[in-house]
Amino acid sequence: MVALGESMVTFLPSRPGRLADVPSFDRAIGGAESNVACALAAFGHRARWTGRVGADGFGDHLLERIAGYGVDVSSVRRDPDRPTGVYFRTAGERGTGAHEVAYYRAGSAASAMSARNMDLEAVRAGRVLHLSGITAALSDDCRELLRELLAPGPGRPLVSFDVNHRPHLWRHADGGTILRELARAADIVFVGEDEAEHAWGITGGPEAIRAALPEPGLLVVKQGARGATAFGRGPYAGAVGSGAVGSGAVNAGSADAGSVGAGSVDAGSPSWSHHEPALRTAVVATTGAGDAFAAGFLSGTLRGLPPRDRVRHGHLFAAAALTTPGDLAAPPSRDHADRLAALDDDAWGRLRLGPGWTQADRAPKEANIP
Numbered sequence: 154m155v156a157l158g159e160s161m162v163t164f165l166p167s168r169p170g171r172l173a174d175v176p177s178f179d180r181a182i183g184g185a186e187s188n189v190a191c192a193l194a195a196f197g198h199r200a201r202w203t204g205r206v207g208a209d210g211f212g213d214h215l216l217e218r219i220a221g222y223g224v225d226v227s228s229v230r231r232d233p234d235r236p237t238g239v240y241f242r243t244a245g246e247r248g249t250g251a252h253e254v255a256y257y258r259a260g261s262a263a264s265a266m267s268a269r270n271m272d273l274e275a276v277r278a279g280r281v282l283h284l285s286g287i288t289a290a291l292s293d294d295c296r297e298l299l300r301e302l303l304a305p306g307p308g309r310p311l312v313s314f315d316v317n318h319r320p321h322l323w324r325h326a327d328g329g330t331i332l333r334e335l336a337r338a339a340d341i342v343f344v345g346e347d348e349a350e351h352a353w354g355i356t357g358g359p360e361a362i363r364a365a366l367p368e369p370g371l372l373v374v375k376q377g378a379r380g381a382t383a384f385g386r387g388p389y390a391g392a393v394g395s396g397a398v399g400s401g402a403v404n405a406g407s408a409d410a411g412s413v414g415a416g417s418v419d420a421g422s423p424s425w426s427h428h429e430p431a432l433r434t435a436v437v438a439t440t441g442a443g444d445a446f447a448a449g450f451l452s453g454t455l456r457g458l459p460p461r462d463r464v465r466h467g468h469l470f471a472a473a474a475l476t477t478p479g480d481l482a483a484p485p486s487r488d489h490a491d492r493l494a495a496l497d498d499d500a501w502g503r504l505r506l507g508p509g510w511t512q513a514d515r516a517p518k519e520a521n522i523p
């Protein structure tokens with residue numbers, strides 16, 4: 154799996170309070186796409202993160218930390234003229250997600266990403282390419298890069314797209330229209346009910362969002378504490394194919410190919426949907442939970458799990474993020490996650506997860522699985 158996007162150094166407060174009052178901060182890292190890559194690598198998948206960072210100490214820190222999760226960062230470009238982005242945030246009220254955030258990313262190295270200065274061969278080298286709407290909001294060049302990567306053509310991998318609507322980044326462009334255009338071109342799309350309402354004015358729930366986005370082979374609508382609903386077409390049991398992938402279609406001739414891409418099934422193939430309730434967790438912080446959910450669902454997709462287990466792995470990864478204070482959280486071991494995902498509906502509904510739950514029953518790290 155390859156993820157492309159901006160990563161930043163994030164500064165977390167040493168104590169609760171307004172940014173104006175916090176006396177010191179602890180350094181960490183954050184970035185929607187690199188969060189997904191780190192979680193997948195920690196779970197035993199091969200993952201690469203690519204983007205641009207400054208030729209500065211913060212860029213060094215990002216690369217060292219992301220590589221520390223087992224992620225390949227060899228294709229990341231260093232920009233001698235633009236800085237690595239940074240941001241500060243407060244802890245906010247426990248579990249509500251209400252917090253101050255101050256971004257210093259204008260003119261960052263990542264905002265200069267384009268089809269001309271990125272290694273597109275390395276970007277397209279994985280079986281799945283994960284992108285997000287945050288990148289599209291950074292600059293005109295970034296938007297054109299995403300359009301290039303989403304365009305049908307030989308050598309295009311299966312493309313996953315997290316809408317990640319950030320209104321403050323879209324002050325000078327029609328973010329809703331652009332995000333919808335990009336989502337319609339992707340194979341796997343993640344979007345929250347709240348995002349769909351704010352970006353597109355859709356208020357009719359998951360089914361209305363699916364009606365507005367019929368093109369993706371897989372659409373996952375996140376519904377907060379109520380859970381998530383996945384929509385798809387055709388059979389779903391097989392893993393992402395390991396052979397040639399073009400125009401988002403999984404190679405039907407591959408021994409492990411599955412019909413998970415928009416181009417891998419006919420438009421008239423039978424459609425299915427599956428809703429899975431969220432887990433009850435003792436929430437410490439909400440930041441990074443959406444990225445973790447995407448990582449868990451993509452792990453299940455790469456492994457060829459059925460819809461229920463894909464969504465449940467998304468919930469489990471999200472629960473790991475919700476019960477830790479930073480943007481990144483180590484997922485449970487693969488054996489632990491698989492056992493929890495296999496619970497019957499009653500047992501799943503009774504689960505209560507709090508801080509430290511991912512360390513329970515920690516098994517030795519499994520070998521990498523593509």
